[in-house]
Amino acid sequence: MSSDSRIQIAPSVLPADFSKLGDECIALEEAGVDRIQFDIMDGRFVPNLTFGAAVVASVRDKVKIPFEAHLMIEEPDLLIPEFIDAGCEIIIVHEETATHLHRTLSRIKDLGARPAVALNPHTPISRIEHVLDLLDMVLIMTVNPGFGGQAYISTMEPKVEATRALLDTADHWIDLEVDGGISDKTVSGAAAAGANVLISGSWLYKHPGGLGAGVKELRELGQAAAGQ
Numbered sequence: 242m243s244s245d246s247r248i249q250i251a252p253s254v255l256p257a258d259f260s261k262l263g264d265e266c267i268a269l270e271e272a273g274v275d276r277i278q279f280d281i282m283d284g285r286f287v288p289n290l291t292f293g294a295a296v297v298a299s300v301r302d303k304v305k306i307p308f309e310a311h312l313m314i315e316e317p318d319l320l321i322p323e324f325i326d327a328g329c330e331i332i333i334v335h336e337e338t339a340t341h342l343h344r345t346l347s348r349i350k351d352l353g354a355r356p357a358v359a360l361n362p363h364t365p366i367s368r369i370e371h372v373l374d375l376l377d378m379v380l381i382m383t384v385n386p387g388f389g390g391q392a393y394i395s396t397m398e399p400k401v402e403a404t405r406a407l408l409d410t411a412d413h414w415i416d417l418e419v420d421g422g423i424s425d426k427t428v429s430g431a432a433a434a435g436a437n438v439l440i441s442g443s444w445l446y447k448h449p450g451g452l453g454a455g456v457k458e459l460r461e462l463g464q465a466a467a468g469q
């Protein structure tokens with residue numbers, strides 16, 4: 242797992258064919274992605290309902306690349322151990338669902354996983370300024386969570402820039418991830434603003450050249466925008 246500013250491509254499996262999720266993960270690894278994000282939705286924090294830790298566990302041994310769980314769920318503390326046991330190296334909790342965020346992030350670390358926090362478009366970055374020491378990654382949502390295929394919210398770019406500046410005050414590298422509407426048209430703005438981990442679902446799965454071509458295009462556009 243890289244802990245530096247290199248551009249990383251992390252697909253969301255939301256658009257994948259769930260009837261053959263194992264094969265879909267193998268295809269993503271072969272396409273050259275750096276890790277795989279599982280969108281966990283409970284139908285309460287977000288309107289949609291996806292899948293639980295058992296589904297993630299069922300595909301863990303199909304590939305070697307890291308898994309991350311994007312917990313778009315109420316009361317994440319109840320399920321964090323299950324997703325770590327299922328093989329997720331990174332656990333992303335939404336700040337909006339964590340009454341005691343410092344305690345939740347500390348527990349993820351104590352359980353041997355890498356803590357990350359997601360902020361919805363309306364949530365100010367000041368909400369995480371006192372837990373930087375516990376964070377391996379921050380996810381700035383560039384859509385309102387719950388569905389794939391939504392339009393990128395470009396007004397989040399100044400927020401990404403401000404987040405990068407905040408994370409750079411920490412005494413260790415903290416990845417900055419963006420999620421929602423990332424495509425060939427939007428990746429450059431996000432990467433230029435400071436995002437180095439790029440989540441893509443619908444654009445990647447619809448790429449005319451296939452997953453490998455999509456990963457390559459997204460990575461090259463992100464690297465160019467980041468001056469890498």
Ligand code: DX5
Binds near residue numbers: 422
């Ligand atoms: C938000 C989800 C989506 C998904 C990516 O609820 O987290 O952002 O991962 O969706 P696309 O790339 O289709 O916008």
